[in-house]
Amino acid sequence: MTYKYRINEIRTDIGASQEEITAGVEKKAGFRRGDLGTIQSPGRLGYYEIRRKSIDARKKENIRIVYTVDVVLKHQVRKSRKNSLRPLEEKKLPAVVPGEDEMTGRPVIAGFGPCGIFCALRLAQEGYRPIVLERGSSMEKRVKDVSAFHSHGKLDPESNVLFGEGGAGTFSDGKLTSGISDGHVSRVLETFARAGADPEITILHKPHIGTDVLRRVVVNLRKEIQSLGGEIRFDSRVTDLDIEDGKLAGVEVTGPDGETYYIRTSVLVLAIGHSARDTFRLVRDKGLPMEQKPFSIGVRMEHPQEMIDRAQYGDEKRLPPADYKLSYKASNGRGVYSFCMCPGGQVIPCASEPGRLCVNGMSNSRRDSGTANSGILCDVKTQDFPSDDVLAGVEFQRRYEELCFRNGGSDYRPPRSSMKEFMTGDGAGAPVVDSLPGFAVDAIREAVPFFGKKIKGFDRDDAVVTAVETRSSSPVRILRDREMESAVSGIYPAGEGAGYAGGITSAACDGLKAAEKIISRFRAPGE
Structure with missing residues (x-):
């Protein structure tokens, strides 16, 4: 059995070595040199892991790097004036138990920005084989289209800085800071790191990916979703909602060549982003409650x-x-x-x-x-x-x-x-x-x-x-209840476009939560 503790405010010089950081942790813990090490090389009593890293530049003449660490010990230690160890109670996200309602068809997600990506990934991991409809193009084509726009003023209204794989955040700084306090944040950051982002994003106070790396990460996440049975349809836009007796029955889709087809489904996640103005109009015209924002x-x-x-x-x-x-x-x-x-x-x-x-x-x-x-x-x-x-x-x-x-x-x-x-x-x-x-x-x-x-x-x-x-956030909110469901049963407005997030991380978290609501209500298709 092991015991976990947290230590805050370990302050070091800029460029401090691993040994110097370890010495700072041991001092705060009230231990001797050699009592602690890293997870790869533990000390006599255990090891520590860095959980947060930030810069304190309030005093320009003495800028410090500040760490928060978790210490894992072989034996229990009491808090005293000689140490700064605080028992750590790990808060794990509650397990999501699949529901019993039968789902018609497969779940459909409109939009493949952060909200849609993480919603699709979570559903795919649980065997729900989602169908994602992204009005914009794949990353490969989208990058070329944006380059043509910036070089020659050639606009493609469906494949641009705002529409396409990865959403508007693909052409941004890739900031992952968020004002929300949510256990899903760690999952989002760890997923980005696993998909190719710098692992340090999981501990930085102000993490960012950068648009160049984010493009590769998004494609890797797309491939993971596909490997788990999910399907991504690019250049495909939801153009109508089939609603019967207050419940979703299916969606009409306009595909790459302008052809229109129908998907029968009882679940639609509206992860549409803040610039999907025609979809806002569709949602309004179909009677879903909305409000100005x-x-x-x-x-x-x-x-x-x-x-x-x-x-x-x-x-x-x-x-x-x-x-x-x-x-x-x-x-x-x-x-x-x-x-x-x-x-x-x-x-x-x-x-x-x-x-x-x-x-x-x-x-x-x-x-x-x-x-x-x-x-x-x-x-x-x-x-x-x-x-x-x-x-x-x-x-x-x-x-x-x-x-x-x-x-x-x-x-x-x-x-x-x-x-x-x-x-x-x-x-x-x-x-x-x-x-x-x-x-x-x-x-x-x-x-x-x-x-x-x-x-x-x-x-x-x-x-x-x-x-x-003008596009800092959505100008509307598509109303939803505590189960994240619209007044129309089966429609789940989520993310930034629906008015419930403000950035890559919060939108991704909202996508995860929408997926969990769907999982907790429905059993996987085909089961």
Whole structure:
């Protein structure tokens, strides 16, 4: 029998060796040298495993690396003033017992972003052989289509930065941080690591994959789902829902060549992402309860990464590219905040509809572009929407995406200006300002000097401002009950597009939970 304990706040120098980390753990545990080791090479009393690693840069002259570890001992130890050992009660996710209801056909998942991927994987692992319908293309084709869009302004409305294998997060920083406290988070991170991401993501305080690695990881997860009996149909979009007596009976699908076919099923997971506007309309028209949801609008701001590093780390050069998190309450009542900050990344244009344009941030795993960028966003309230229609938020987004497209020259190049021009509205600043609602311009302009006090140089005249960011989150929520089911029996709205997540990790967790709800209700098809 072994006994587990947790120790927090083990602080080391930057670049500390394994031996130095071990010495710090032993000291906090009140043990002698040689009492502890790693799982590969245990000490006399047991071993430790690193569970969390973060950077404490509050004192620029003495930046520390901070660890949380779990200690596994052969004998029980009492907590005392001489040690910092705290008994660890492992919280395991409860086992999911398959239900007894009979499922018609196989479960169908609409969307193959993080939510759809993890939902499909969980169902496949339990023998449910899901069918995934992804309106966009496979990774191989999608990367080519996005390259053509960025190089030549050639937009494919179904295969782009926002639609396709992996979802919108595929062309992002691949951040895996999440504000949710959920036992599924560890499972998501461990799954990503097993599929080819750096194993360190499981312990980092701010884990990220990077778009280059994420593409490979997503393909590996797709192959695992397929090996377990799941099926992924790309370039295939749900175009109608067959609902009988308040229950799902099947779905109509439009395939790669425009052919329409029917899938008989009693289970559909709507993992559709925040840009599936036509599917939002279908859901509304079929009578599923929905509600308007606030979101945000703003710009991307770029600064030299070296400036951000210096502001956060001082003269220290041995740390990874720095990030930041900023917020401000403007005098007009609007919140302004940084969003999806991408160290060492780039700003990219995005579009899913002809004649409309928005932007996002992206970075590769090494974050080595030399430029930092972040969305600087302003609250949009439902009162700002043009009507009471549940899809009025979509129309709000479209209005400013159309302005952005025209103001950038109608060739899918977004309007850009210097910070000075944005703040004054002169020169190139005019098209950027004209691509935003007035309340957002006022609030962001007011926030910039405040941010300059937090990050020295943030308000510098030559920082680059690019409009417009509109797709930070879904403008709608598809209502569901405690069992994650819509008012229509058998339909499970999930993830970011349905209004229940805000990023890769939280969307993946929601997908896992949707799968578990389905498993706990239905027995696997064919059983």
